[in-house]
Every structure is written in C-alpha cells, then in structure tokens.
Amino acid sequence: MRFKRADLPGFIIAMAAPPLLFLLFLRSFEVWHHQGTPLLGFMATNIAGAVATLAIFARFIRNWDIPLILLAVLAAAVAGVIWAQQSDNDGSGFATTLKWIALVDFLLLNLALGLQVLQNGLLPVLDRRDARKAAATEAEA
Numbered sequence: 001m002r003f004k005r006a007d008l009p010g011f012i013i014a015m016a017a018p019p020l021l022f023l024l025f026l027r028s029f030e031v032w033h034h035q036g037t038p039l040l041g042f043m044a045t046n047i048a049g050a051v052a053t054l055a056i057f058a059r060f061i062r063n064w065d066i067p068l069i070l071l072a073v074l075a076a077a078v079a080g081v082i083w084a085q086q087s088d089n090d091g092s093g094f095a096t097t098l099k100w101i102a103l104v105d106f107l108l109l110n111l112a113l114g115l116q117v118l119q120n121g122l123l124p125v126l127d128r129r130d131a132r133k134a135a136a137t138e139a140e141a
Contacts, residue, residue: 010058017051018044028082054113060121061113070109077102 022044026032034040061067077098084095 010055014055018048060117
C-alpha cells in the first residue's frame with residue numbers, strides 16, 4: 001500500500017490526538033494521582049484505539065471543512081465547561097447548555113465523519129464488487 005497525500009491528516013491525527021485527548025481526560029476528571037492503578041492504562045488504551053480508528057479512516061475524508069468547524073465548536077464548548085467548573089458555575093444553566101452543545105456537536109462530528117467514510121470508502125468498494133460480479137455473470141452467459 002502506498003501512502004498518498006490524503007494520508008497526511010491521518011498521520012497528524014495519529015500523532016497529536018492521543019496525548020492531547022489523554023491530557024484532556026486527566027484534566028477533566030482530575031485523575032492525576034491514579035498512578036499504580038489500571039485506570040490510566042485502560043483509558044490511554046481506549047483513547048489510542050479510538051484515535052487510531054479515526055486516523056485509519058481519515059484517508060476517506062475528502063472535505064475537512066465541516067469536521068474542523070465542529071471540532072472547533074467542541075473545543076470551545078469543552079473550554080467553556082472547564083471554565084464553568086473552575087468558577088463554581090457548574091450547576092448553572094449556562095454550563096448545562098454548554099454541555100448539551102458539546103454533546104450534540106460531538107454527535108454531529110461523528111455523523112459528518114462517518115458519512116464521508118461511507119461515501120468515499122465503503123460505497124466505492126461495494127460498487128466495484130458489484131461490477132465484478134456483473135461482469136462475471138455476463139461472461140458466463
């Protein structure tokens with residue numbers, strides 16, 4: 001398999017996202033002092049697995065505009081929630097709204113990425129397979 005220019009976002013995602021997401025996890029849940037417990041290794045493995053899956057399928061994402069906008073909105077919402085937690089406004093309506101925005105934005109981000117992977121990755125493979133089957137049936141007849 002040859003690497004293409006479309007693989008560069010996947011490389012960047014694979015290298016930068018796991019440590020940044022793990023730091024976000026440590027900061028969000030204040031689990032810095034769990035050395036010696038299986039929690040940190042378990043969470044690092046889960047985060048790395050999810051990011052590796054995204055990095056693998058990043059080759060099939062052709063339009064990065066919408067996912068990057070959704071990712072920026074998600075980062076802003078997370079920063080707002082962290083600010084609300086630090087300023088003792090965690091139970092306010094503003095903080096709850098930010099949490100809902102982050103949740104809906106995360107779902108939309110997954111939808112935007114998943115639809116592009118299906119459209120640019122899986123559907124062409126299925127179309128080629130159907131074309132091969134049709135050609136084989138036509139050759140037999």
